[in-house]
Amino acid sequence: MENHFANLTALETLWVGDNKLAFNLVNNSWNPPFNLKVLRIGSCSLGPLFPLWVQSQRNLEELDLANANISDTIPNWMWSTFSLVTFLNISHNNIMGKLGKVDFLTPEAVVDMSSNHFHGELPSYFNQPNFAFLDLSSNNLSGSLDQFLCSGIQPLQQLSVLNLANNNMSGDLPDCWMKWEYLVVLNLENNSLSGKIPSSLGNTYRLTSLNIRNNKLSGEIPMSLLNSKSLLIVELAENELTGRIPDSIGRNNTSLKILSLRSNKLEGEIPNEICSFSSIQVLDLADNNLSGYLPKCFTNFTVIYGQQTSNPIVLYNTIFQNIVLGSATLVTKGQFYLYSNILYLVTTIDLSNNNFSGSIPNELFSLSSLRYLNLSQNQLTGRIPNTFGEMRELESLDLSMNYLDGEIPFSLAGLSGLSLLNVSYNNLTGTIPIGSQIQTFNEFSFIGNALCGAPLPGCRPNSDATKGTNHDHDVDVPNGTDWIFVICMIVELVVGFWIMIGTLIASQQWRDAYYHVLDKMRIKLINFISLVST
Numbered sequence: 254m255e256n257h258f259a260n261l262t263a264l265e266t267l268w269v270g271d272n273k274l275a276f277n278l279v280n281n282s283w284n285p286p287f288n289l290k291v292l293r294i295g296s297c298s299l300g301p302l303f304p305l306w307v308q309s310q311r312n313l314e315e316l317d318l319a320n321a322n323i324s325d326t327i328p329n330w331m332w333s334t335f336s337l338v339t340f341l342n343i344s345h346n347n348i349m350g351k352l353g354k355v356d357f358l359t360p361e362a363v364v365d366m367s368s369n370h371f372h373g374e375l376p377s378y379f380n381q382p383n384f385a386f387l388d389l390s391s392n393n394l395s396g397s398l399d400q401f402l403c404s405g406i407q408p409l410q411q412l413s414v415l416n417l418a419n420n421n422m423s424g425d426l427p428d429c430w431m432k433w434e435y436l437v438v439l440n441l442e443n444n445s446l447s448g449k450i451p452s453s454l455g456n457t458y459r460l461t462s463l464n465i466r467n468n469k470l471s472g473e474i475p476m477s478l479l480n481s482k483s484l485l486i487v488e489l490a491e492n493e494l495t496g497r498i499p500d501s502i503g504r505n506n507t508s509l510k511i512l513s514l515r516s517n518k519l520e521g522e523i524p525n526e527i528c529s530f531s532s533i534q535v536l537d538l539a540d541n542n543l544s545g546y547l548p549k550c551f552t553n554f555t556v557i558y559g560q561q562t563s564n565p566i567v568l569y570n571t572i573f574q575n576i577v578l579g580s581a582t583l584v585t586k587g588q589f590y591l592y593s594n595i596l597y598l599v600t601t602i603d604l605s606n607n608n609f610s611g612s613i614p615n616e617l618f619s620l621s622s623l624r625y626l627n628l629s630q631n632q633l634t635g636r637i638p639n640t641f642g643e644m645r646e647l648e649s650l651d652l653s654m655n656y657l658d659g660e661i662p663f664s665l666a667g668l669s670g671l672s673l674l675n676v677s678y679n680n681l682t683g684t685i686p687i688g689s690q691i692q693t694f695n696e697f698s699f700i701g702n703a704l705c706g707a708p709l710p711g712c713r714p715n716s717d718a719t720k721g722t723n724h725d726h727d728v729d730v731p732n733g734t735d736w737i738f739v740i741c742m743i744v745e746l747v748v749g750f751w752i753m754i755g756t757l758i759a760s761q762q763w764r765d766a767y768y769h770v771l772d773k774m775r776i777k778l779i780n781f782i783s784l785v786s787t
C-alpha cells in the first residue's frame with residue numbers, strides 16, 4: 254500500500270471509505286510522502302490509538318477520523334500541530350480525557366466531537382474561535398453553561414449550531430442569548446439544567462430548533478417562545494414546567510411545526526389560539542394536568558388537514574451535504590421514537606393522560622393527513638364521531654380509558670392503514686364492525702366495554718335482529734318461547750285461584766271444614782308460642 258502512494262508527493266486530498274485498502278493505509282509506522290489539506294478516513298479501523306502519521310500532515314484543513322475505533326486520549330500534538338483546520342470530525346469513537354485548547358481551529362469552523370467519553374467542564378476558551386458548528390453531544394461533560402455562554406463573550410458570536418445533548422450539564426439556563434443571535438439550532442436535551450426559561454431565548458430571531466427535553470426546568474413557558482416567527486421546533490417535554498398555556502400565542506404569524514410539552518405540570522384549558530399554529534404537524538401535550546373541552550378548530554392545522562405539504566424541517570449546510578438537524582422524541586404506537594431525517598413526515602396529536610372532558614369534536618376526526626392520534630386516559634364522553642372516512646393516513650388511534658359510549662362507527666372499520674387501535678375501558682356497546690384491519694387487533698384493544706364480535710366472543714343469537722336500526726329506542730324483549738311459558742303460568746294461577754274461591758263460595762260444608770282447619774292451626778300456634786315463652 255505504501256508503494257501506491259510513494260510517488261504522490263503532490264497529493265492534497267485523501268478520502269478513503271470503509272474498506273481493506275484503508276486498513277493498510279493507517280499503519281502507525283507509515284511515513285507518508287505527501288502533505289495533505291483534506292484527510293477523510295472516517296469509518297476506517299484506525300484504533301485503538303491515534304494514527305501517529307497524521308501528525309506529519311501539518312497543512313490539514315479538513316480532518317475526519319469519525320467512527321474509527323479510537324480508544325485513546327487526544328495526544329498533545331493534536332492541539333498544537335495544525336493551525337488552519339476548518340473541519341474537524343472525531344465523533345463516534347471512545348476518546349477520553351478533557352477538552353484541550355482549540356487554537357488550531359479557524360473562525361467559523363465545523364467541529365464534531367460527539368459520542369465520545371470527554372469529561373470535565375466545558376471550558377470558556379472553547380468559544381473563542383467563534384465556531385459555526387459545535388457538536389459535543391453524548392459525552393460526560395459537566396458543570397454550568399454560564400461560563401461557556403456568558404463569560405468573556407464578545408458580542409455577536411457566529412455559532413449557528415450548538416449541540417450539548419446527553420451530557421451532565423447543570424445549573425440554570427443563562428440569560429445572555431442576545432450575544433448568540435446567529436444560533437439556528439440549540440440542543441440541550443437530557444441534561445440536569447434547572448431554573449426558568451429566560452424570555453430572551455425566544456427573541457433570538459434566527460433560532461429555528463430549540464430542544465431542552467428531559468431537564469429540570471420550572472416556571473411558566475415564556476410567550477416569546479410560542480410567538481417566535483423563526484422557531485419551527487419547540488421541544489420542552491419531560492421538565493417541571495407549570496402554569497397555563499398562554500392565551501396570547503400564535504399572534505405573530507408563527508411557522509411552528511413541532512410543539513412538545515409532554516410530561517410537565519401544565520394546567521388549565523387548551524386556548525383556542527393554539528389553532529393559529531396553522532403549520533403545526535406535531536402537537537404533544539400528553540401527561541399534564543390540562544382540563545376542559547377540546548377545541549373545535551383543528552381544521553386550521555393546514556398540514557395535518559392535508560392542505561399543505563411539509564418539507565425537511567431544519568437543514569444545515571456542512572462540507573459534506575445538507576443534513577437534517579431538527580429532531581424530536583415522540584410517542585407513536587405506544588413507544589418512544591427519535592425522529593430526525595423523516596420528522597417532516599410525522600403528523601401526530603397526543604393529548605393523552607390529562608383531564609379533558611366533553612365530547613370529541615368531529616373536526617378532530619377529519620384531519621386527512623394525521624398519522625397518530627392519542628386521546629387516552631381522559632374523561633371524554635359521548636359517541637365516537639363517524640367521520641373516519643377522511644383520515645386516509647391514520648396509522649394509530651388510542652381512545653382507551655375514557656367514558657365514550659355508543660357503537661364503534663363503521664367508518665373506523667374502513668381504515669386500511671391502521672396498525673394500532675385501542676378503545677378499551679369505555680362504555681361502548683354493540684357489535685364490532687367488520688373491516689379490512691379491525692379484526693386483526695387482539696381482544697385487549699376492545700376489553701372493558703360491552704362489545705361483542707371478532708376478535709371478542711360472538712354476540713348472542715338474534716341480538717342484531719332484535720335491536721333493529723333505531724338504536725335510541727331499542728328494548729330487549731323475551732323471545733317467543735319465553736312468552737308462551739309466562740302465559741301458561743298466569744293461566745294456571747288464575748284457574749287455580751278461582752277453583753279454590755269458587756268452591757268455598759258454592760258449598761257451606763266446604764266453608765265450615767276450611768274454617769275448622771284454620772281454627773285448629775291457630776290454637777296450635779298459640780300453644781306453641783306459650784310453650785316457648787315459658
